[in-house]
Amino acid sequence: MTPAKFLAGLAACATIGSAQAAATITIINANAPGVGFNDTTAVAPVGGNPGTTLGAQRLFAFTYAANLWAANIDSPIEIRIQASFEPLSCTASAAVLGSAGTADIFANFTGAPKPNTWYPSALASKLANADLAGPPAPHIVARFNSRLGLFADCLPGTQFYLGVDNNHGANIDLVTVLLHEMAHGLGFQSFTSGQTGEQPDGLASIWDYFLLDDRTGKHWIDMTNAERVSSAVSGNQTSWDGPNVSAAVPDVLAPRSNLAVSGPAADDAAGNYEVGDASFGPPLGSPAVTGQIMPVVDQPGGTGLACDPLNAVNALAVNGNIALVDRGTCNFTVKARNVQDAGAIGMIVVDNAPGPVTGLGGTDPTVTIPAVRISQADGNHIKLKLLKRSRTASGVIGALGVDPTRLAGADAALRALMYTPVVYEPGSSVSHYTTDMKPNQLMEPSINGDLSHEVKPPRDLTLPLLKDIGW
Numbered sequence: 001m002t003p004a005k006f007l008a009g010l011a012a013c014a015t016i017g018s019a020q021a022a023a024t025i026t027i028i029n030a031n032a033p034g035v036g037f038n039d040t041t042a043v044a045p046v047g048g049n050p051g052t053t054l055g056a057q058r059l060f061a062f063t064y065a066a067n068l069w070a071a072n073i074d075s076p077i078e079i080r081i082q083a084s085f086e087p088l089s090c091t092a093s094a095a096v097l098g099s100a101g102t103a104d105i106f107a108n109f110t111g112a113p114k115p116n117t118w119y120p121s122a123l124a125s126k127l128a129n130a131d132l133a134g135p136p137a138p139h140i141v142a143r144f145n146s147r148l149g150l151f152a153d154c155l156p157g158t159q160f161y162l163g164v165d166n167n168h169g170a171n172i173d174l175v176t177v178l179l180h181e182m183a184h185g186l187g188f189q190s191f192t193s194g195q196t197g198e199q200p201d202g203l204a205s206i207w208d209y210f211l212l213d214d215r216t217g218k219h220w221i222d223m224t225n226a227e228r229v230s231s232a233v234s235g236n237q238t239s240w241d242g243p244n245v246s247a248a249v250p251d252v253l254a255p256r257s258n259l260a261v262s263g264p265a266a267d268d269a270a271g272n273y274e275v276g277d278a279s280f281g282p283p284l285g286s287p288a289v290t291g292q293i294m295p296v297v298d299q300p301g302g303t304g305l306a307c308d309p310l311n312a313v314n315a316l317a318v319n320g321n322i323a324l325v326d327r328g329t330c331n332f333t334v335k336a337r338n339v340q341d342a343g344a345i346g347m348i349v350v351d352n353a354p355g356p357v358t359g360l361g362g363t364d365p366t367v368t369i370p371a372v373r374i375s376q377a378d379g380n381h382i383k384l385k386l387l388k389r390s391r392t393a394s395g396v397i398g399a400l401g402v403d404p405t406r407l408a409g410a411d412a413a414l415r416a417l418m419y420t421p422v423v424y425e426p427g428s429s430v431s432h433y434t435t436d437m438k439p440n441q442l443m444e445p446s447i448n449g450d451l452s453h454e455v456k457p458p459r460d461l462t463l464p465l466l467k468d469i470g471w
Contacts, residue, residue: 023075025066027059028082028138036085036146037062047163057162058085058174064164065178072455072463073186073471075126081185082138085146090154097160097172097447099427100142100181105191106132107203113470118205120187123470140185144177166453170363176451180442183455183462187469188443189431194232195424197225206469211418211430212241214411232430235356235422239415240433242468248457249414254438255402256409257284259348259372261382263292265395269385272403275348275372277438278360279448280333282370288401289346289370292394294321295386296339306335310342316391319343322398324382327352332371333364340369346400347371350379356422359435363449370400409437416461419445433461 029037039055049064051057062083070079082103089096102120106112111128112119122139125132133139149159149171161168164175191205192198199205208220213231219241220228231238240246259273277284294317296304307330310318323339327349339347346369349360353376360373374382385396409417417434419425428445440448442455442462456463463471 024078030084047165077125080138081140083142088145098144194430197228210242238420244464244467248464253407256406258403260399263397276359278371281367288399290399293398295324315342322346332360333362336367349373351376
């Protein structure tokens with residue numbers, strides 16, 4: 001048996017709770033008296049969480065999330081999660097909610113399905129039918145931000161919602177965060193470095209067998225270090241080639257959002273365009289929202305930011321049409337409200353820098369028109385066809401809808417895409433699903449407000465991936 005320490009443990013700890021079903025998950029308290037799980041600050045019960053202190057409510061939410069995972073996985077070996085609430089990276093506008101991972105990785109143990117291959121501690125123990133970590137050592141180490149929303153310099157006004165009914169409103173649902181981080185600890189993570197391509201001690205990770213570079217058709221297990229580095233920044237060109245995930249993709253993922261351009265003036269700009277969805281406004285669907293594409297022009301250089309109410313000329317142009325605006329200066333929701341107030345039936349945001357397409361963030365329940373984002377290159381191509389237009393018509397037709405032949409977050413072969421942005425993001429790249437998935441998935445790199453507490457189909461693809469690696 002070859003063990004390796006993968007994630008350093010925390011301080012001395014004591015068992016404080018457990019969840020038992022198809023697996024037994026024990027939560028171990030690594031907090032000092034008076035903080036974290038031991039915080040005695042009085043709180044009122046909320047959302048099915050009966051705790052009357054902050055620490056008790058945190059523990060109840062932990063146990064609730066552990067119960068959900070315990071009911072979905074099988075293991076004859078107790079799974080121990082060493083957990084704590086402690087100060088993590090945080091600013092007034094962004095915060096690390098939590099982090100978790102396996103405490104150790106093991107290879108060449110009795111019962112290992114593949115030789116010379118690293119497995120996370122909890123999974124390795126299940127496969128070996130023996131506690132390879134050795135009690136009382138944890139299999140998973142998890143930390144969560146104790147400062148979130150409680151201090152002026154840490155996302156003020158936003159807190160962890162400690163109820164278990166997912167009725168979190170504008171706050172961050174702690175149970176969802178816990179489910180996400182526990183999944184990492186169970187093995188939803190790469191042990192091979194995406195920055196260097198190097199494998200720990202020269203041995204492959206079980207993850208490497210299923211990561212497929214769509215450009216080359218090669219799995220990470222068969223790549224050189226340099227090829228793995230390239231794949232980790234492939235920009236939505238690396239997929240998960242596991243049978244359980246692939247079988248579940250058609251039942252979980254929705255058709256991909258699409259901008260179809262046509263019309264007498266479209267010329268060589270006619271065709272389908274990849275778009276990023278907005279987190280506000282109605283989702284794209286069928287039938288498509290169709291209208292002439294008309295640009296907003298409110299800047300000296302001929303661009304249009306739509307950060308202020310539209311003047312009469314621009315309002316006349318977009319009324320009853322799809323407004324084309326440029327990214328920059330103000331929030332996407334502000335742009336959407338301004339073109340909506342002028343009568344636009346939809347909005348297309350053109351990126352202001354090269355790069356892959358991403359979504360439009362923000363929340364505004366008053367936005368009732370669909371909005372999408374397109375790449376700078378695609379936007380500039382469409383803009384060229386809009387140069388010859390009247391005040392109310394362009395002859396370039398846009399249809400904001402879906403492509404029924406493609407699934408959001410899947411490649412052409414309907415394999416789930418992984419998160420591989422063109423700039424490597426430590427802790428996020430490779431070890432998450434792409435952000436392009438619809439509906440949003442638990443194991444995307446950010447926690448989205450529309451997530452449920454489901455971890456399996458037909459809502460979610462987390463459990464199928466864990467089954468692919470051996471659960």
